[in-house]
Amino acid sequence: MTPRSGQSKTYGATEPALAYEPVVLVGTDAFTGSLSREQGSTVGSYDITQGSLALSNNYVLSLTAGVKFTITAKALTASIVASNKEYDGGTTASATGSVPAADVVTGDEVAIAVSDAAFATKQVGTNKTVTATVALTGEAARNYSLSATSATATAEITAKxxxxxxxxxxxxxxxxxxxxxxxxxxxxxxxxxxxxxxxxxxxxxxxxxxxxxxxxxxxxxxxxxxxxxxxxxxxxxxxxxxxARPIVVTAAANQSKVYGTTTDPVLGYSITTGSKVDGDNFSGQLARAGGENVNTYAIDLGTLSLGTNYDLSMTAGSTFAITRKALTASILAQSKVYDATSNATALGSVPAASLVGSDVVTVAVTNAQFNDKKVGQNKAVTATVALGAILPATTA
Structure with a gap:
């Protein structure tokens, strides 16, 4: 008798009853028992043997040799889990693989090796597709096959x-x-x-x-x-x-006062280099060197200020002048006996109220002359007058 060819089972499945090709027997004679096969539970081909299959002693039973029973690999579907990553300019991904534990025969050690895991693009994004190559590993791997050699998952590339x-x-x-x-x-x-x-x-x-x-x-x-x-x-x-913002000011020209004026005028100035910020204002005022006699005095910044946000300076050489006080002189002429000349004698003076403080001023009188040489009353006398001694002396 000949076992039916092509008989098989999937690894881990229940063993099927082995079939054989029909044989014509006499009358109601029938086979007893069943075929068997070479021992083995892993994937491979196994010889089919006669096992307990038998006929009565009226038959000589023999088995066609070489017919095989096959255990085929159990198909598994691998899945991967991809890890999120920070953007690194490439598509390389990190992933781990697995198969459903329920699909693995109890006691078998089977794992999934993952290689060439890669994102579809390098750009930052969520739910990005990751594709990887998967392969079986482990002691029992030869008894299984994968339904696909690649698997996909989704993961995120976050901004670097x-x-x-x-x-x-x-x-x-x-x-x-x-x-x-x-x-x-x-x-x-x-x-x-x-x-x-x-x-x-x-x-x-x-x-x-x-x-x-x-x-x-x-x-x-x-x-x-x-x-x-x-x-x-x-x-x-x-x-x-x-x-600091640089500002240069220049004192106004020709600033002065008359000798004896008690109070100096407020010294004028203008900005000649730079500019100030709108809303910022000067405080204080220019000053001059000390002295109250007729002379010129250097002008300096004094208390003039724009505050600590400015570097304020002043053009050198500006001066303030104290000018002479104008006086009106008068003369007192002396009468004389006719001497055939118009020469006269006179004394000069200025009003004391016109003098400053305790100043004493004398008037020098020269060329005093009557208007003519004739005898007369209330005759006009003219003379040349000039300042004489000034005590205390002021600058002439």
Missing amino acids: PLTASITADSKVYDGTTLASIATRTLVGVISPDAVTLTVGTAAFADKNVADSKTVAAAGLRLDGADAGNYSVNTTATATAAIT
Whole structure:
């Protein structure tokens, strides 16, 4: 008799009853028992044997040799779990594989080796497809097959954090806190990605002059073709200086007072170099060198100020003058006996009320003359007058 060819089972399945090709027997004779096979439970081909199959002694029973029973690999479906990752400029992924435990024969050790796991694209995103090659490993792996040699999963590529920093330009005081960014630096960009840093606003902590003042930048953002794959701090700080605003003033020309005037006039000036910020105002006033006698006196800044936010200076050489006080002299002429000349004798003086303090001024009289040489009453006398001695002496 001949066992039926092509008989098999899947690894781990229940053993089927072995069949054989029909045989014509006499009358009601029939086989007893059943065929058997070579021992073995792993995937492979096994000889079919006569086992307990028998006929009565009226037959000589023999079995066709070489017919095999096959145990085929049990098909498994592998799945993978992919890990999220931070953007690294590539598509390489990390994944682990498994098969359903219920599909593995009890006691078998079967695992899934995962290789070539990769995201579909390198860009940041959620629920991104990851594809990997899968293969069976483990002591019992030969008894199984995979329904597919690749598997897919989804995972996330998160933005790579960058560190943004700035430097700021120092500036001359301008009455505002506005700051100018000198340099922008990004640390962590993966070459050759195109990513740049844009700064929204930058401002000093306050408007006043000082060294090493904090400059705070806000609204930092990324631009460029690959900007979407990165994140960045939105604020940054630096230090810079606000320096004093230079202003040069020049005293007004021809400023003076008359000798003996008690109070100096307020000294005038104008800005000749630079400009002040709207809303900032001068305080104090110019001053001059001490002295009340007729002379010229150097003018200096005195108490004039624009505050600590300015570097205030003054054009050199400006002076203030004390000019002579004008006096009106009078003469007292002496009568004389006719002498055939018009010569006269006279004494000069100035009003005491016109003099300053305890000053004493004499008047020198020369060339005193009657209007003619004739005898007469109340005759007019004219003379040349000039300042004589001045005590205490003032500058002549």
